[in-house]
Amino acid sequence: MDNPAKKCKKCSAEPHVRRQAIPILYTRGSHYEVGFDMGRTFGSMIRNLQTQCQILNQSLLPLYNTPKGKQIYDETLASVKASFPQYILELQGVADGAEVEFEHLFLRQMDAILPQNMLCPAAKASCGCSSIVLNQKHCRVMGHTEDALIETMNQYYIVVAHIISDKPQGKYKVKEERFMSLCYAGLLPGYTFSENHHGLVFTINTICAKNLRSGRTPRTFITRALLASCNMDDVLRVVIDEGVGAADACSINLAFLNDPRKMCYNMEFAPCPQGKNKSKVCVKEIPVGTYNYHFNKFEGLSLDEADDKLLQSSEARKETMKSYKPPVSGSDVRNMLGDVSGDPFNVWMDKCTDVLRTICVALFDLNARTLSLFSDNPSSTEPVCILPLLEK
Numbered sequence: 297m298d299n300p301a302k303k304c305k306k307c308s309a310e311p312h313v314r315r316q317a318i319p320i321l322y323t324r325g326s327h328y329e330v331g332f333d334m335g336r337t338f339g340s341m342i343r344n345l346q347t348q349c350q351i352l353n354q355s356l357l358p359l360y361n362t363p364k365g366k367q368i369y370d371e372t373l374a375s376v377k378a379s380f381p382q383y384i385l386e387l388q389g390v391a392d393g394a395e396v397e398f399e400h401l402f403l404r405q406m407d408a409i410l411p412q413n414m415l416c417p418a419a420k421a422s423c424g425c426s427s428i429v430l431n432q433k434h435c436r437v438m439g440h441t442e443d444a445l446i447e448t449m450n451q452y453y454i455v456v457a458h459i460i461s462d463k464p465q466g467k468y469k470v471k472e473e474r475f476m477s478l479c480y481a482g483l484l485p486g487y488t489f490s491e492n493h494h495g496l497v498f499t500i501n502t503i504c505a506k507n508l509r510s511g512r513t514p515r516t517f518i519t520r521a522l523l524a525s526c527n528m529d530d531v532l533r534v535v536i537d538e539g540v541g542a543a544d545a546c547s548i549n550l551a552f553l554n555d556p557r558k559m560c561y562n563m564e565f566a567p568c569p570q571g572k573n574k575s576k577v578c579v580k581e582i583p584v585g586t587y588n589y590h591f592n593k594f595e596g597l598s599l600d601e602a603d604d605k606l607l608q609s610s611e612a613r614k615e616t617m618k619s620y621k622p623p624v625s626g627s628d629v630r631n632m633l634g635d636v637s638g639d640p641f642n643v644w645m646d647k648c649t650d651v652l653r654t655i656c657v658a659l660f661d662l663n664a665r666t667l668s669l670f671s672d673n674p675s676s677t678e679p680v681c682i683l684p685l686l687e688k
Contacts, residue, residue: 312449324458331386335393342394342482348447356403371511382465405516412508427549429588431560436662439629440499443652451481475523486519489658493686494526495553505545506600509567512543542575612641634675
């Protein structure tokens with residue numbers, strides 16, 4: 297008979313062993329209160345990830361502790377405070393609830409902005425992701441692998457939040473937000489896969505643009521602001537970020553559940569190369585009867601990129617997807633997102649040699665209005681849970 301004590305010891309000694317568990321927090325309150333609840337509830341997880349995070353401890357903190365690094369940090373923080381003071385309060389709540397330094401959390405929100413503005417060797421991507429949008433009349437599905445550094449394995453959670461403010465908040469004067477989003481431990485909602493009660497559903501693909509700008513809005517705050525969007529006009533306004541502009545780049549796959557056209561979209565945004573105070577944006581429509589893939593490279597914008605290995609991985613994953621017949625069902629999407637035929641780059645990343653690992657998979661069914669969450673390969677396992685999407 298197996299010794300349970302030995303099993304427990306093995307689990308604790310191997311923090312990156314995949315767990316079949318996805319924690320979910322339901323919370324309601326002000327921005328600070330919701331942030332505090334995230335920090336208090338998942339404080340141990342947040343502190344563990346802070347300790348294990350090599351990018352934070354070996355790159356970001358040493359750079360922050362220089363005069364130039366502190367200047368870049370300060371001007372970026374001041375810019376975000378001017379546009380989105382409510383999200384700074386939310387992040388402060390996370391820090392207070394988890395009993396960690398706010399500066400450490402904000403540095404993680406900034407990601408590569410600091411090293412690339414200090415002309416340091418380009419930091420490798422902290423997350424990746426593959427997305428498939430299938431927009432058929434009978435089957436409207438958005439599938440997404442959440443790929444991140446190995447230390448994030450089991451260090452994430454779902455937040456379902458309802459935020460009501462006494463006064464309009466931030467540059468877009470928002471008073472109420474209701475959303476569901478996966479969060480890396482300690483980071484704000486929005487920069488993964490998410491949906492809100494206005495029917496907005498979206499997934500994110502990191503893109504490592506070469507030319508990043510300090511004193512602008514980090515992509516993690518732009519995607520956090522997306523969670524309050526009511527329609528495509530709101531989405532475009534948030535992404536363009538007139539008067540400031542994005543500090544770094546990413547791709548967004550999105551749809552609105554109640555759109556009478558049943559249109560899906562892919563958007564890419566990046567810092568404007570002409571130095572203008574707004575984001576450079578490209579929008580691609582994905583109409584009914586079509587499908588689309590997106591990985592971790594620009595497909596619409598023609599801008600320089602920084603991470604050669606991430607580009608190689610993106611091209612390899614794209615070729616893998618093209619080797620399949622066009623998807624027509626949710627099962628097809630699950631099989632494609634679980635593909636392990638690549639060498640050396642797989643869609644489902646779980647090899648011991650992979651820098652990034654697929655930590656979970658999301659499958660949004662836009663017709664059934666559900667979110668299926670997989671903590672293991674979706675081609676061979678069933679979802680851990682199926683959640684109803686929020687609606688007004």
